[in-house]
Amino acid sequence: MSFKTTCPYCGVGCGIDISRSGSTLKLTGDKASPVNQGMLCIKGQTLLETVGTDEDRLLYPSIGSWEKAVHTIRDNFLTTPKSEIALYVSGQMLMEDLYVAKKFADAFGIKNIESNSRLCMYSTVEANKRAYGADIVPVSYNDIYLAETIFIIGSNTADCHPIVFNHIKKSKAFVVCVDVYETTTAKRSDLFIKVKAGQDMTLIDDLVNQPWFKDKKTLSIYSQGLTQSTDATDKVNALINAHIYTGNINKPGCGVLSLTGQSNAMGGRELGIRTADLTATEFFSTEQIKTLWVMATNPAHSMINYRQFDTLIVSDFTKTLTTEDADIILPACSWSEKTGHQKNSERRYLKQNAFLPPAGESKPDWEIICLVAKSLGLKGFEYQSAAEIWHEMDVDQHWSAQVKVPEIPVEIKSTNRNYENSINNGRLLTQWHGMSRTQKSKTLNEMTKQNPDTVSIHHITNAELFKDKEVELDRYSRQPCFKG
Ligand code: SF4
Structure with a gap:
């Protein structure tokens, strides 16, 4: 089979x-x-x-039974002002999960629903809207093979999106890499340009003068090096502007491709998971939120200003730093036990299919949300399967390799910044995000090597690492970054 x-x-x-x-x-x-x-x-x-179960796998609700857990959440939601409740969802959740989470928030009147994509992709969303009028990724992996130059900025593609990098190396394109240190991608590119942190705006502005950019069919690829930086939205728009000025847009092999870090970060963007009140960062930096429901993410590790809440509910498949703080833990199905859709960096809808039964009493995220919604008396949450939800979503799955976009440059207000000291982080080929899944692999753990030029910080939370730093929000996307 x-x-x-x-x-x-x-x-x-x-x-x-x-x-x-x-x-x-x-x-x-x-x-x-x-x-x-x-x-x-x-x-x-x-x-x-x-896959399967280990000592960290969450198998049963932490407070006895599903019935008790759901009733406790219901009582909390009914006695807490809605403005003090927030849902913090994730790019790990499938389309069906996110759709139901948003439907639940809308039906119950929760304005504070945000995805952990707030930390990485929202500046790209904003930049796309400014440039194209909508959050459109106009190119696809096909363009890698049609480009003459591939310009990689702020992305260690070789380690973080290895199969995209395999495509790049199989293409005949001249590969230019810009980064603040010599990454694996830089080492394997034809030209490496090292920039100081905060000093990349001049380089982006100068692209229109570079023969390998302006005179060639150029595809630009970027990820968090551009978007998790100060002035992130302006930087993405400056890059799109360079493509417009040089005619490197709306043609095969030309355009700007953002690489999404999480499997369904693009899906969350598609569904418009976005607060009508506080941003995800503000869930933590203000005292407004009293009850937080975290789904499939680990803010105790990743959130720069992590704090305690009166009531913390966590749905996840495995123990994390965040579940250590939780008042109620709800066991969610893991990857191998879930069926549904995700949307990748080039806008394709892809299917996950369960091939193992749910471990213990774990449930898919959509089903957990439906249990709570129904206990609150909400209608329209009687789904029996992910397929039923997908049918209701009625998604247009048509895919095209390129999408035509407007060619109107956006005004850029940001300039370079000077930092005396800066911290740059990066990822390893053999681990992923907070390691809650990859650390279960013996092979990956054995292969994980410490680069002598770097310091391993996976065990340090962002709240610890940045505790003396001032948080600054990008002016357009309100994505958080650090000053200095
Ligand atoms: S992590 Fe998974 S999706 Fe990403 S490149 Fe590797 S195999 Fe492909």
């Missing part, structure tokens, strides 16, 4: 074949997938080492 599914890690969206022979499972890259054509990076290849 065999199943097709999709990798749950990064936004590349690699297709996977799972075959079963007796009780033995085998995992390979899906050769028929237009995304990865059978290729998988080491994280995808070792996914089966992370």
